[in-house]
Amino acid sequence: xxxxxxxxxxxxxxxxxxxxxxxxxxxxxxxxxxxxxxxxxxxxxxxxxxxxxxxxxxxxxxxxxxxxxxxxxxxxxxxxxxxxxxxxxxxxxxxxxxxxxxxxxxxxxxxxxxxxxxxxxxxxxxxxxxxxxxxxxxxxxxxxxxxxxxxxxxxxxxxxxxxxxxxxxxxxxxxxxxxxxxxxxxxxxxxxxxxxxxxxxxxxxxxxxxxxxxxxxxxxxxxxxxxxxxxxxxxxxxxxxxxxxxxxxxxxxxxxxxxxxxxxxxxxxxxxxxxxxxxxxxxxxxxxxxxxxxxxxxxxxxxxxxxxxxxxxxxxxxxxxxxxxxxxxxxxxxxxxxxxxxxxxxxxxxxxxxxxxxxxxxxxxxxxxxxxxxxxxxxxxxxxxxxxxxxxxxxxxxxxxxxxxxxxxxxxxxxxxxxxxxxxxxxxxxxxxxxxxxxxxxxxxxxxxxxxxxxxx
Ligand code: SF4
Numbered sequence: 001x002x003x004x005x006x007x008x009x010x011x012x013x014x015x016x017x018x019x020x021x022x023x024x025x026x027x028x029x030x031x032x033x034x035x036x037x038x039x040x041x042x043x044x045x046x047x048x049x050x051x052x053x054x055x056x057x058x059x060x061x062x063x064x065x066x067x068x069x070x071x072x073x074x075x076x077x078x079x080x081x082x083x084x085x086x087x088x089x090x091x092x093x094x095x096x097x098x099x100x101x102x103x104x105x106x107x108x109x110x111x112x113x114x115x116x117x118x119x120x121x122x123x124x125x126x127x128x129x130x131x132x133x134x135x136x137x138x139x140x141x142x143x144x145x146x147x148x149x150x151x152x153x154x155x156x157x158x159x160x161x162x163x164x165x166x167x168x169x170x171x172x173x174x175x176x177x178x179x180x181x182x183x184x185x186x187x188x189x190x191x192x193x194x195x196x197x198x199x200x201x202x203x204x205x206x207x208x209x210x211x212x213x214x215x216x217x218x219x220x221x222x223x224x225x226x227x228x229x230x231x232x233x234x235x236x237x238x239x240x241x242x243x244x245x246x247x248x249x250x251x252x253x254x255x256x257x258x259x260x261x262x263x264x265x266x267x268x269x270x271x272x273x274x275x276x277x278x279x280x281x282x283x284x285x286x287x288x289x290x291x292x293x294x295x296x297x298x299x300x301x302x303x304x305x306x307x308x309x310x311x312x313x314x315x316x317x318x319x320x321x322x323x324x325x326x327x328x329x330x331x332x333x334x335x336x337x338x339x340x341x342x343x344x345x346x347x348x349x350x351x352x353x354x355x356x357x358x359x360x361x362x363x364x365x366x367x368x369x370x371x372x373x374x375x376x377x378x379x380x381x382x383x384x385x386x387x388x389x390x391x392x393x394x395x396x397x398x399x400x401x402x403x404x405x406x407x408x409x410x411x412x413x414x415x416x417x418x419x420x421x422x423x424x425x426x427x428x429x430x431x432x433x434x435x436x437x438x439x440x441x442x443x444x445x446x447x448x449x450x451x452x453x454x455x456x457x
Contacts, residue, residue, distance in 0.1 A: 008318035031259025050366035053301035070209030084114035100195030106220035108200025145320030148306035197223030201234035252364040308359035330359035
C-alpha cells in the first residue's frame with residue numbers, strides 16, 4: 001500500500017490542479033465563515049449540538065431501540081447489521097426478494113464505507129449513483145475525494161471529456177449548464193426505471209421513527225418517489241432524540257458545509273408509500289468499539305459537514321485521494337487508524353497534519369480533532385509503529401530538551417553547522433522536509449540570548 005506522502009506527491013505533480021483545489025476549498029471555507037457570522041447564536045448552537053451528541057452517545061442503545069419501535073409502528077421494516085458484510089447482504093436480500101435489478105442511490109458515505117456498489121455489481125445488480133458528483137466518480141470508477149463535494153478534485157475540462165465518452169456530449173464542451181443538463185437527461189431515465197431507491201441518512205429521530213435526508217439536488221426524493229421500494233442506510237450514531245433537536249443540526253449542517261442557510265431539500269421519510277416498502281438498515285461496523293474508547297469516541301459526533309477538510313492546509317494541498325481511506329481529511333485521519341476493530345491501520349495519516357487546530361475550530365459539534373490526532377501520534381509511537389529514525393530523533397530530542405545547558409550548546413552547534421555544511425548535504429534525500437522548502441536564514445543568536453539582551457526593554 002502506498003503512503004499518504006506518496007499519494008500526495010502524485011497529486012502535487014499537477015501544480016495548477018493543486019492551486020485550483022486549494023483556492024476552491026478556501027472559497028467554500030470563507031462562505032462558511034460568512035454564514036456562521038450571520039447567525040448571532042452560532043456558538044450556542046455549536047455548544048448545543050455538541051452536548052446533544054454527547055447525550056446521544058451516552059444512551060445510544062436506548063435511543064436506537066426507541067427509534068426502532070416507532071419506525072416499526074410507522075410501517076417501516078428495521079434491519080440491523082453488525083458489519084459491512086452483513087449490511088451488504090441485507091441490501092442484496094431486499095433487492096432479490098423484489099426481483100429488482102435497477103437501483104438508484106443518493107449519496108451515502110456508509111455505502112462507500114461498506115463497498116456496497118461493488119458488492120451489488122458483483123451480484124448482477126445495476127446500482128446508479130444519482131448525486132451528480134457521485135455519478136461522475138462512479139463513471140471514473142474511483143472513490144469520492146471529499147464527503148460533501150465528491151468530485152472536487154476534477155476540473156470542468158475533465159468532466160467534459162468524461163461526459164463525451166460516457167454520455168455522448170460534444171467533445172471539448174465544458175459549459176457546466178450543458179453538462180449538467182446531459183447528466184439530468186441520463187439520470188431521469190434511471191429514476192423512471194428504478195425498482196429500488198437507496199439513500200443515506202443524515203439524522204434519525206428516535207421519538208417518531210423518522211429519517212431525515214439532506215440533499216441539494218433533490219435526487220433522494222426523485223428516487224424514493226419513483227421506486228416502489230425505499231431503503232435508508234444509517235450508522236448507529238445518526239440518531240437524535242427529538243424532533244425539536246433537528247433544527248439545531250440543520251441550522252449548522254449546510255452553513256458549515258457550503259455556506260448555504262439550509263440544504264435545498266431536507267426530506268423527512270416516515271411511512272411507506274401506498275403499496276410501497278420502507279426499509280431502514282442500522283449499521284454498526286466498528287462504531288461500538290469506538291464508543292468504548294474514551295480517547296476516540298468523540299469522532300462519533302461527526303455530522304459529515306466536510307468543513308474540517310475545506311479548512312485543512314494539508315487536505316487542500318494533497319487532495320482527498322491521498323488519504324487512501326473512504327473519509328479523507330482530518331476526520332478521516334482520526335477514523336481510519338481504528339476503522340477495523342483490533343487493528344491499527346493507516347499509521348501514516350496522523351502525521352499528515354499540521355496540528356494547526358483549524359479543523360477543531362470549525363467543527364460544528366466541537367470534536368477535538370487535533371487532540372485526537374495528537375493522541376493517535378502518541379499511541380503509535382508508544383506501540384512502536386514510528387520508524388527507527390523517528391523514534392531515535394524523538395529520544396535524543398527529549399534528552400536534549402530536558403537539559404537546558406545541553407540545549408543551549410546543541411542550538412549553537414546546529415547554527416554553526418547550518419552555515420558550514422555544504423548545501424547538498426543539508427538538502428539531501430535524508431532531509432525529505434527540505435525537498436520542497438528552504439530553511440529560513442540562520443539567526444546569529446538563540447531566542448534566549450536575544451531575550452537576555454532585549455527582553456526588559
Ligand atoms: S469532524 Fe466536524 S468539521 Fe469534520 S466533517 Fe465531522 S462535523 Fe464536520
